[in-house]
Amino acid sequence: MSNIGKSTNILWHNCPIGQSDRQKLLGQKGCVVWITGLSGSGKSTLACALSRELHYSGYLTYVLDGDNLRHGLNRDLSFKAEDRAENIRRVGEVAKLFADAGIICIASLISPYRRDRDACRALLPDSKFIEVFIDLPLKICEARDPKGLYKLARTGKIKGFTGIDDPYEPPVNGEIVIKMKDGECPSPKAMAKQVLCYLEENGFLQA
Numbered sequence: 487m488s489n490i491g492k493s494t495n496i497l498w499h500n501c502p503i504g505q506s507d508r509q510k511l512l513g514q515k516g517c518v519v520w521i522t523g524l525s526g527s528g529k530s531t532l533a534c535a536l537s538r539e540l541h542y543s544g545y546l547t548y549v550l551d552g553d554n555l556r557h558g559l560n561r562d563l564s565f566k567a568e569d570r571a572e573n574i575r576r577v578g579e580v581a582k583l584f585a586d587a588g589i590i591c592i593a594s595l596i597s598p599y600r601r602d603r604d605a606c607r608a609l610l611p612d613s614k615f616i617e618v619f620i621d622l623p624l625k626i627c628e629a630r631d632p633k634g635l636y637k638l639a640r641t642g643k644i645k646g647f648t649g650i651d652d653p654y655e656p657p658v659n660g661e662i663v664i665k666m667k668d669g670e671c672p673s674p675k676a677m678a679k680q681v682l683c684y685l686e687e688n689g690f691l692q693a
C-alpha cells in the first residue's frame with residue numbers, strides 16, 4: 487500500500503496484457519512526439535502533417551493540441567505560469583497513457599517553460615519522449631499572426647503573451663530542431679519528413 491499525492495492506501499493493479507502486446511498488434515512503438523515553439527511557429531501544422539503521413543503509411547497516431555485541449559480537459563486553466571505548468575503536466579500524463587497504449591502520440595503545445603517539458607520527459611523512459619523544437623524567429627511568427635493574437639498582445643489587449651511579455655525557453659538538448667534554411671521555413675511536408683526519419687531511424691516504426 488502506498489500514498490500518492492492526496493490519495494492514501496492505494497495499490498497499482500497490473501493487467502496481463504501490456505504495452506509490448508499492444509505494440510506487437512500495431513507493429514509500432516508507442517512514444518510521444520512533443521512539439522514546442524512560439525504561437526504561429528507551425529506546431530499544429532506539423533502535428534497534422536505528421537499524423538497524416540504516418541496514418542497513410544499504416545501507423546496509429548493521436549494528436550493532442552494545446553488549443554483543442556483548452557476547449558475541454560484544460561478549460562479551467564489560464565495562461566499564468568502555474569496554470570501553464572498544470573496544462574503541460576496533464577497533457578504529459580495523457581500522452582504517457584497514449585504511448586502506453588502503443589500509439590504514436592503527437593503533442594503540440596507552446597509549452598514555454600523548460601522545467602515543465604523536462605517533467606514530461608521524466609514520465610517517459612527509454613527515449614520515448616521526442617522533443618521537437620520549431621525554431622522560428624518571433625518576427626516570422628508575428629508576421630503570420632493567423633489569429634491576430636500578436637496584434638492584440640502588442641497593443642496590450644492580451645497580457646502575458648508568449649514571446650511578447652511572457653518568456654519562451656528553448657530546449658537545450660532536444661531530439662529534433664526544425665530551422666529556417668536560406669531564409670525559408672521548411673514546408674509542412676518537409677517538417678513532417680524530418681520527424682518521420684527520426685522515428686524510422688530510432689526503431690519506432692516497428693514493434
Ligand SMILES: Nc1ncnc2c1ncn2[C@@H]1O[C@H](COP(=O)(O)OS(=O)(=O)O)[C@@H](OP(=O)(O)O)[C@H]1O
Binds near residue numbers: 565570574595597635
Ligand atoms: N497569453 C497567451 N500566450 C500564449 N498563447 C495564448 C495566450 N492567450 C491565448 N493563447 C492561445 O492559446 C494557445 C496556446 O495554448 P497552449 O496550451 O499550447 O499554451 S501553453 O503550452 O500552456 O503555454 C495559442 O495557440 P497557438 O497559436 O496554436 O500556439 C494561442 O492561440
Ligand SMILES: Nc1ncnc2c1ncn2[C@@H]1O[C@H](COP(=O)(O)OP(=O)(O)O)[C@@H](O)[C@H]1O
Binds near residue numbers: 529530673
Ligand atoms: N511550414 C510552414 N510554411 C509556411 N506556413 C506555415 C508553415 N507551418 C505553418 N504555417 C502557417 O503559419 C500559421 C501558423 O501555423 P500553426 O500550425 O497554426 O502554428 P501554431 O500551432 O504553432 O500556432 C498558419 O497560418 C499556417 O498555415
